[in-house]
Amino acid sequence: MTTDAASAQQWQEWHQQRLDAVRAPYGPLSVTGTYWIAEATADGALEGVPGRWHQTADAVVLRADIMDGLMLDGEPLVGEAELAPGPQTTVRVQHGERRLELLRREGQWAVRVHDPSAPARRVFTGIRTTPYDPHWSLVGHFRPYQARREVRVENADGRERTLELGGEVVFTAPDAREHTLAVSVVGSGALWAVFADGTSGESSYRFRFLRTGAPGPDGSVRVDFNRATLPPSAFADGFLCPFPPPGNTLDTPVPVGERDVAR
Known part of the structure; x- marks a missing residue:
């Protein structure tokens, strides 16, 4: 196999891996929105996102009751939890099949929603x-x-x-x-x-x-x-x-x- 042919084969394998990652259940096509906690209502409500979200300088405090249907680390979340990921990590909260990913940009916290049933995945x-x-x-x-x-x-x-x-x-x-x-x-x-x-x-x-x-x-x-x-x-x-x-x-x-x- 020539050098160009080998490079083309490696590229084809890379391209297939890209396709698999993009259309994965929680890949980029699954994102349905990013919601800034600073824009929540006074009681911490974010439109379309269960729970009550409040940010501090170093963390996010999430409050939920049984009716919110939230899971944290695989366990039902009832009451209050402090979410404080490190600079290179994320925290995910589960709501049914949806994953609520916590992220931070320039001191502001947001919740990004991943949904395997997102319309973008269906039409891709x-x-x-x-x-x-x-x-x-x-x-x-x-x-x-x-x-x-x-x-x-x-x-x-x-x-x-x-x-x-x-x-x-x-x-x-x-x-x-x-x-x-x-x-x-x-x-x-x-x-x-x-x-x-x-x-x-x-x-x-x-x-x-x-x-x-x-x-x-x-x-x-x-x-x-x-x-x-x-x-x-x-x-x-x-x-x-x-x-x-x-x-x-x-x-x-x-x-x-x-x-x-x-x-």
């Missing part, structure tokens, strides 16, 4: 995706910033939030021109970019995500646009995905990767 038929093209699997170079930078960008829910950037990746596209993307450093040094391009809003969704592995000691990194993915906000409302930061709209079409949701 796949992800429109361009077949693998080896010309768009590129070698790039990562240039870290001396200090991480914070920029304010609009999010998919219409609010502005901070996006932390750790450097930029420089690469030469098939158009033979050099391009640059600002990236965040995540996990064990992997890179993540939010970008748009000449196809955005036309033959592809308005923006996409691109993830890479950790750069090598010399800063080299594989930039494979075949694995550009749709953000969760493409699958369902209720996500807070950031839009591309300044400079991350490429002035060239990127005709590969995930394009849009098929319904």
